[in-house]
Amino acid sequence: MADPGEPDGMKYEAVTIKDIAKALGLSTSTVSRALRDSYEISPETKRLVMEYAEKINYQPNPIALSLKEKKSHTIGVIVGEIANSFFSQIINGIESVAKTQNYNVIISQSHESFDKEMSNLQYLTSRSIDGLLISVSAETTDFSSFKEISAKGMPMVFFDRIVDEIDTHKVIADNFTGAYNATSHLIRKGYKRIATICNASILSIAKERLAGYTAALKDHGLPVEDSMIRYCKHGGMFRDEMEESLKELFTNKKKPDAIFASSDKITMGCLRILRSQGYKIPGDIGLIGFSNGEFTELLDPPLSVIKQPAFEMGQLATQMLLQLIESKNPVHIFETKVLSTEMIVRGSTK
């Protein structure tokens, strides 16, 4: 009972140039040229080919094209977690630019693990990507693979968590100023003993934000104490890690009265843990942190945050990458673009 022309369950097969050529009694090269609107093809033939191609809905096989051109028109992205507002906004930025240039995006997640990052890297480069956008994982201390791949000529752009030692374009937010403003805000609110919980200490963003925090304290004549500075090696991925950091801070002789949280995950973790311990946050303890999540405005009391220009960062990084990819001659001068952060102050009382 099956339709003989379209057997049930047949494999999905696309039309090729060959099919068109056969149907029209032309050679594949003529068809190919006609489709690309080459000057050497007669208008008449072009019309014929175009119309037929349209009719049978011809789509060039991108895989064959990739093989021929040695270009996959695909860029790889490695981020920590898709389920993190900062990264999902970044991805939106990346996609918005990639789409306009007809580039394909393959996203992979490190889940803040070095091993996963390396296997993703391996996977992506073996997938013949044309370029790579990366924000390194919190665990990564060994950058040799990145260096190697970069040295081999793979266009890459680092964003957010960058690697200084690798010579390529980078895009970051003005983490120093963001952290400086955040800390200053807490100080203006009257907090005196401001602690900070940072990301893994090797991360560029952690260093920059710590520097901003430190500078703000100094500028306001407050002491900078090591006992008020904690690191989360895994970027706050695990609740244990966060709890440990907080516990250490609060078993200090001098307890902190406020916290500057250095990342999305950490901001969220502080809120969650301290509230579950019965503190009113912010209030009993001051809190301000980096966060691109939408939830902070729904909190009561509302939380002030530092937002990164994630979407723009994704866009910019992608623009730079595509430029690297498409440039004929190798680029020798690499830029580091710095975007402004935005402090969103919510709730006027302490």
Place this chain on the structure above:
Amino acid sequence: MADPGEPDGMKYEAVTIKDIAKALGLSTSTVSRALRDSYEISPETKRLVMEYAEKINYQPNPIALSLKEKKSHTIGVIVGEIANSFFSQIINGIESVAKTQNYNVIISQSHESFDKEMSNLQYLTSRSIDGLLISVSAETTDFSSFKEISAKGMPMVFFDRIVDEIDTHKVIADNFTGAYNATSHLIRKGYKRIATICNASILSIAKERLAGYTAALKDHGLPVEDSMIRYCKHGGMFRDEMEESLKELFTNKKKPDAIFASSDKITMGCLRILRSQGYKIPGDIGLIGFSNGEFTELLDPPLSVIKQPAFEMGQLATQMLLQLIESKNPVHIFETKVLSTEMIVRGSTK
């Protein structure tokens, strides 16, 4: 001063079988077979090839393989928004399964727009994907493209927002029961006039959830009134749309005293808008909704929610898709898997 062997800025070029063959004085076919550990190659040659390949870090070119095998080892995914916890959890589920089978995942977002959905569909199918995972956009009423592609033999699996009329595997949550339990919970809390804000009325999930809501009211002897039921055509993507729905509900002669929100975005929207209007939510007005976001536990008062098993749904859908892709003979019997939802009750007082 440049190293003559590795000219600065050279293009990223991978080693091929040819390089190995040349270096070892063998033919490409021999090398190919040796690498695949074929029985017809002498152990000695195998060792030689393997070792050399290892040494120069040979990676087979997946594009060439794809061309040959007419399989890209890539699956396409179309979701509404990556920046939505439900979808990002889904994606994590998808990736976790795809990775174990060495499949590649290309994600695209419809942003709840039919046009974007269609252009993504077009893009993905032209990218020679081996299969497709889809949750249709809130705007989609015309399923002809999906049908066409499915009829052409493209393996596809629908999840969450499914299309009944297309014959293929589907994975959904038990939306009826979820909605039933949510509504019953509000009733138990003593609310009498429970409204609901649904997704676009054509969406399968909207229908199922509405049915659960209706059944719960009826079972508890409460009236079902059209004036208490609102739809968001764009899934609550736009604040205007949400505000309009709420306004309509609250300008009713009989105002609702509680709301069952039928999706992540709608739950969030209700919270945001009603709170900005000065209501204490939940409290002044009861609220329970579908939500996979992490923020709900941070709210004060805490919000009860219905969680979908997103990760599991992504996993299951991917398993089914890969099975479809890899099955030699066409599958004729398609299943619809239904996963349980989970109601998370927070805050014991009304």
Place this chain on the structure above:
DNA sequence: TTGTATGCGTTATCAG
């Protein structure tokens, strides 16, 4: 203006 031949990297088929 159009057709033929070649190659991109790989594997399968067929010869040796």
Place this chain on the structure above:
DNA sequence: CTGATAACGCATACAA
């Protein structure tokens, strides 16, 4: 056991 050749779909140098 190993090598030559064709093919996947496309674009292009070269012929006609």
